[in-house]
């Protein structure tokens with residue numbers, strides 16, 4: 153019983169990976185990834201955010217433990233990226249990205265300044281982020297995304 157309730161507890165996993173997509177295909181492929189992700193994540197109650205920046209992906213997956221792990225294993229096998237590295241994984245008190253079954257966000261030059269203040273100086277090296285810093289990074293991206301969405305609605 154312990155295992156079953158554990159599997160139902162909210163979990164969050166954050167990983168980073170290197171993109172393996174030709175630059176001119178990136179927008180299209182990210183669109184395809186998000187389309188498939190929204191459909192599949194909705195079925196298993198997963199939410200999250202995907203940062204697409206300087207040749208890297210950084211993604212948060214949150215939901216029931218089993219759904220997080222099954223989905224991460226599938227993502228890990230996807231040839232559109234490589235060198236997946238888990239930055240943080242474990243139980244979470246509450247969803248941080250509950251607004252989206254999945255949402256992709258690139259960073260503009262202005263947003264780059266935010267990354268620099270987060271300690272990701274000239275070159276973006278997410279594989280060196282601690283678990284706390286990885287979550288802080290994605291929460292900052294969440295803030296930018298939410299503000300942009302709000303502006304688009306006004």
Ligand SMILES: Cc1cc2nc3c(=O)[nH]c(=O)nc-3n(C[C@H](O)[C@H](O)[C@H](O)COP(=O)(O)O)c2cc1C
Pocket residue numbers: 185188189190192193200202209211213223226227228229230232233254
């Ligand atoms: C960076 C990246 C992030 C992805 N995120 C998700 C996701 O959140 N959920 C998901 O179901 N698939 C995600 N995918 C796509 C999966 O790898 C896979 O293509 C998709 O789930 C379809 O799997 P299927 O062909 O076995 O049905 C992601 C792929 C990449 C490269």
